[in-house]
Amino acid sequence: GAVVSQHPSWVICKSGTSVKIECRSLDFQATTMFWYRQFPKQSLMLMATSNEGSKATYEQGVEKDKFLINHASLTLSTLTVTSAHPEDSSFYICSARGTVPQETQYFGPGTRLLVL
Amino acid sequence: GQNIDQPTEMTATEGAIVQINCTYQTSGFNGLFWYQQHAGEAPTFLSYNVLDGLEEKGRFSSFLSRSKGYSYLLLKELQMKDSASYLCAVLDSNYQLIWGAGTKLIIKP
Numbered sequence: 001g002a003v004v005s006q007h008p009s010w011v012i013c014k015s016g017t018s019v020k021i022e023c024r025s026l027d028f029q030a031t032t033m034f035w036y037r038q039f040p041k042q043s044l045m046l047m048a049t050s051n052e053g054s055k056a057t058y059e060q061g062v063e064k065d066k067f068l069i070n071h072a073s074l075t076l077s078t079l080t081v082t083s084a085h086p087e088d089s090s091f092y093i094c095s096a097r098g099t100v101p102q103e104t105q106y107f108g109p110g111t112r113l114l115v116l
Numbered sequence: 117g118q119n120i121d122q123p124t125e126m127t128a129t130e131g132a133i134v135q136i137n138c139t140y141q142t143s144g145f146n147g148l149f150w151y152q153q154h155a156g157e158a159p160t161f162l163s164y165n166v167l168d169g170l171e172e173k174g175r176f177s178s179f180l181s182r183s184k185g186y187s188y189l190l191l192k193e194l195q196m197k198d199s200a201s202y203l204c205a206v207l208d209s210n211y212q213l214i215w216g217a218g219t220k221l222i223i224k225p
Contacts, residue, residue: 002161034213043217044159044203093158102166103147103207107158 003027004096006108013084014116021079021111023094029074030096034105035067038091050077084115118142120216122204127222128194136189136202136219144209150178150189151203153218159203162189191221199223 056069068080095105128134147166151159165180204216
């Protein structure tokens, strides 16, 4: 149980294009999902909290117009990186909050984004 | 401010035991998590402690002392595949997960 999928696992795109990443909870409903970014050899950095049916809550310093989050259903959240630039190249990981144990975050496998 | 401290890096020998410590200062406490993250992969859930004491799960055990703001992850019978980063995270009073920077564990034969 508590499986989270993420798609795609790898993206290579040109600077200026937009990239959409999907995060799905496969065997449970997740009212809350989280989007993280992790640069090589650095800690996880929370970008935003995605709540089903409402606007995402962004962490300080994260541009909400650049990183668009949509949590349209209890099993799907999407992150769109708009007008991507090389500095956006990173490892993007989503997690879904489950209930067993309480408040446990289960992570998707991550998406590697490389912007050329 | 909120703070979670854990050692940056530890080295241990295959077959041995290692203890990774985590101390925290947070606004409220609703549980402490340990995650394992192999290089290039996403974190995977290991354990959750909300009450004081030791929780054992196979070769891994996690301990919590709320009065001391302290937890440890104990790994027994170390295997090479245990080489990874181990992340400590605390759920604060707002149910926000506060992450430590992680401890990189290196296992040597």
